[in-house]
Amino acid sequence: MTTKRVKMEDIRLVLGDLGCTIKRFGATVVSFTKAEREGLFVSKQAVLDGSKPIRGGIPVVFPVFGADPAGQLPSHGFARTSVWRVLDQPSASKVTLCLTPAEAEWKLHPSAFRLEYEVELLLPNSLRTSLRVMNFSGLLNEDGFEFQCLLHTYLNIGKDISNVRVVGLDKAKFVDQLHPLPRTVLASGHASRIDQEVDHIYFGDAGLGEEEELVVECEGKPAFSCKRSFRLFAAKQFQCDVVVWNPWVEKARKLQDFGDDEYKEMLCIEPGNVGRRDVLRGGEDAVLTQTLSLL
Ligand code: TA6
Numbered sequence: 001m002t003t004k005r006v007k008m009e010d011i012r013l014v015l016g017d018l019g020c021t022i023k024r025f026g027a028t029v030v031s032f033t034k035a036e037r038e039g040l041f042v043s044k045q046a047v048l049d050g051s052k053p054i055r056g057g058i059p060v061v062f063p064v065f066g067a068d069p070a071g072q073l074p075s076h077g078f079a080r081t082s083v084w085r086v087l088d089q090p091s092a093s094k095v096t097l098c099l100t101p102a103e104a105e106w107k108l109h110p111s112a113f114r115l116e117y118e119v120e121l122l123l124p125n126s127l128r129t130s131l132r133v134m135n136f137s138g139l140l141n142e143d144g145f146e147f148q149c150l151l152h153t154y155l156n157i158g159k160d161i162s163n164v165r166v167v168g169l170d171k172a173k174f175v176d177q178l179h180p181l182p183r184t185v186l187a188s189g190h191a192s193r194i195d196q197e198v199d200h201i202y203f204g205d206a207g208l209g210e211e212e213e214l215v216v217e218c219e220g221k222p223a224f225s226c227k228r229s230f231r232l233f234a235a236k237q238f239q240c241d242v243v244v245w246n247p248w249v250e251k252a253r254k255l256q257d258f259g260d261d262e263y264k265e266m267l268c269i270e271p272g273n274v275g276r277r278d279v280l281r282g283g284e285d286a287v288l289t290q291t292l293s294l295l
Helices: 202-207 248-254
Strands: 011-015 018-023 028-034 085-091 094-099 113-122 128-136 145-151 152-157 165-166 174-176 184-186 198-202 212-217 221-232 241-246 264-282 287-293
Touching: 011 094, 011 113, 018 113, 028 128, 028 287, 128 145, 128 264, 145 287, 165 264, 202 264, 212 264, 221 241, 221 264, 264 287
Parallel strands: none
Antiparallel strands: 011 018, 018 028, 085 094, 094 113, 113 128, 128 287, 145 264, 152 264, 165 212, 174 184, 174 198, 198 241, 212 221, 221 287, 241 264
């Protein structure tokens, strides 16, 4: 990744007492507020000059989640480190950004993608972010390309991670990314509390359901509602996975752009299609949508 330093105007959305700020770098939503409350976490040590992904907000992960099996792309892909273009801003509360190979940070795979990312404020308390992935290589192109996509949402949970619970996961199967052997286990009540490093992929087709709501409780009270959906139309693939991540003490210390104690203030709830590598053929598209509400 070239360390391009970028200085650009932020995009600001407003609607009633809702507000949202988006950086064109990575199309990263860095703030979602209702009145005085900030719903998203951004590290105080986040690097905002375009030389590395922003540590916080809602980074856009595409076309790979984690390491690239082909060893070509940066971890979590190039969408979050590319400069996106504003395609349309129909109102003060809605904007669509776009990324194509011409603007992308990475000139390799895939060659025929087009991303359109819609960010919209919805009264009384929601932020809707919808990523459309297209293969515009023409209807005849059967090759298509493999992709994963995910909205890596950092929730601002206040100061006490020990008093946070995620409601809605306890029937789902998950893979523990920290376990040496990739194994799928059924979640249980303990999985909903955060008292150590957590890096779990909960599978949409294993008990999570299509658009089930997750509720994040902070200090015993519902604080966030996270609704999500994933649609890969041609393949009739409709399950949306969710990654839950908190770096905890050791990992927090190792992250350069993250304060040692900031693990207490955040929890990542990340909708996406990461449990498999879907193929998008010429002329096909897929849509990943998250509706985050401040309760
Ligand atoms: O979403 C969870 C995860 O894949 C973790 O494994 C951790 O690596 C996190 O993403 C942050 O990744 P980053 O590349 O932004 O440091």
